[in-house]
Amino acid sequence: MTQPTRPTPELLADLRKPRVYPAVSVTLPTNRIWPQSQQDDIRLRNLLADVNKRLADDPDVTRTHAVAVSQQLAAVADELDPERFLDGLVVYASADEHHTFMLSTSVPERIVINTTYLTRNLVASAARERPYLALVLSNGEVRLWRGLGDQVTEVRGDSGFPVVTSGAEREVAPSAGGDQWVLQDFRNMLGEADKKLTPLLQGENSLPVILVGLRRHIAAFREVSRHGKSVAAELEVGGLLTTTPAEMSAQLAAPRRAMAExxxxxxxxxxxxxxxxxxxxxxxxxxxxxxxxxxxxxxxxxxxxxxxxxxxxxxxxxxxxxxxxxxxxxxxxxxxxxxxxxxxxxxxxxxxxxxxxxxxxxxxxxxxxxxxxxx
Known part of the structure; x- marks a missing residue:
């Protein structure tokens, strides 16, 4: 299965455990741009073919295990889309599993067959990336994005986001001197969004937050939030509710630099x-x-x-x-x-x-x- 660029601590701990020989690790530098990414796909398939040959020639590998690993590698080749390649690719395969990670850092081209997976490139790449959250505020809706370097994805579903006010269809901007019902509805929405952030800001894996919105939105959120210490940067801009991941990533470039500094x-x-x-x-x-x-x-x-x-x-x-x-x-x-x-x-x-x-x-x-x- 294709994994995100940053493995969870639980997954990484599992990947480090010994496997029944052979456990195959393949690393390959890749390109984000076509047609180079298409050539990467060909190089990958050639590497996987080389692995199959090595397994077939290895006296310590039974035919049953060789066939099983070969099937896992075939699944890797079928699942990967070269149009989604980043800067590096890591593939793990054994008789009963396979994992692939697309990385934002380059890795050397290499094949390792052992009783454990080669995890150092994966770990180092994850350490280079800076995961974060971006909370996008507006009059009637709050959206949440999760970022890893310049890759961003909107958080939806079980997280409870986006959070919408009961008066979201109205175009009245909340203000201190405006309609009190609208203002309270807006504050309730911000409070609900802050509450739904809590699970993502607890424990060792707490993430820094970038607040995105107009100045009045950001100021109002800071008033109701219990997570002020988690706010690492602000971006004063509106109109990002319907933005694409590429557009959002570009908007967040300056806050990312500020956090890195x-x-x-x-x-x-x-x-x-x-x-x-x-x-x-x-x-x-x-x-x-x-x-x-x-x-x-x-x-x-x-x-x-x-x-x-x-x-x-x-x-x-x-x-x-x-x-x-x-x-x-x-x-x-x-x-x-x-x-x-x-x-x-x-x-x-x-x-x-x-x-x-x-x-x-x-x-x-x-x-x-x-x-x-x-x-």
Whole structure:
């Protein structure tokens, strides 16, 4: 089944569990634009054919398992629509399941057959995206959109959105000096929308909210809302009730930048505090060692950082140190990872650390990556 770009914690935990051999992982860089996306579809089918050949030639794979996995891969090829491709594709398949994820970040072309899925690219891509909610306010209706990077989808159905006033058909704009019945009806609608937001703003997965509407709409919502601390940005604009996802994404570009800038500033303050407290690591080598020891509370990485490296065993400790390589050096060689940053990110998140991606050149003195340590 095709999944959203950001796996839920429950799904990710399940994907990390061991499978009966063979568990197949396929990653492929893709394009959003036709005709390149059509060529990606051909490349994918060629990769899946290569997987089938490897399974057929593998003495550790029974014919029954090879056929079952082949059927799952065939389902992947049938389900995927190249017109919906983003920047990267991750495919997982075993004898009784398959999952596909379309990512907003590029991934290397690779096939891995093991007893576990290769999840590091998926995890790192999800960490790069900033999920958020956009609450669109108007005189008689409140709509909710969920965003992940520049991809936005309207939230409907069981969520209770859109929320509509009983007087939605009227064109009278609520105002302090206007009809009190209209004003109260408007405030009731905002209160109901705020109530329906509550489940999305609780616990570890609480999302930042962008308020969208005219100034009077935003001011009125802030008066009735119990979730003021969750509001991360505002966009003063009207007329977006019937907008398309592409149009909404374009409108939200400025608030997204504002949220990213605020997150970057907060991460840099945390790094400064950790440096003062001598709980700081700089550079990929120091960060890798600290991550392996579970000591990183916050990892900050430049968006464009790519590091080719081979993890080495030191005194019996596996993957304890990195041998850094030039880009392209040792490509395809045993143990060489084209982007060790993805593995670093997954290691930090697995130990309940936080990861923040920041613009290039932000961490120039730390060679693109720095960490605040727990101890």
């Amino acid at each position: 605020a997150e970057t500033a907060g991460a840099m303050r945390d790094l400064d505090a950790s440096r003062s407290g001598k709980r700081y690591a700089a550079g990929v080598q120091e960060a890798w060692q600290a991550a392996g020891e579970g000591r990183i509370s916050l990892l900050v990485v430049e968006e464009g950082l790519r590091v080719t490296a081979r993890p080495e065993t030191v005194e019996g400790a596996e993957r304890a140190k990195l041998t850094l390589l030039d880009a392209g050096e040792g490509a395809g060689a045993e143990g060489v990872e084209e982007d060790i940053v993805d593995s670093l990110v997954e290691s930090v998140l697995s130990a309940d650390g936080k990861v923040v991606f920041v613009p290039d050149e932000t961490l120039k003195e730390a060679e693109g990556v720095a960490a605040a340590l727990r101890y």
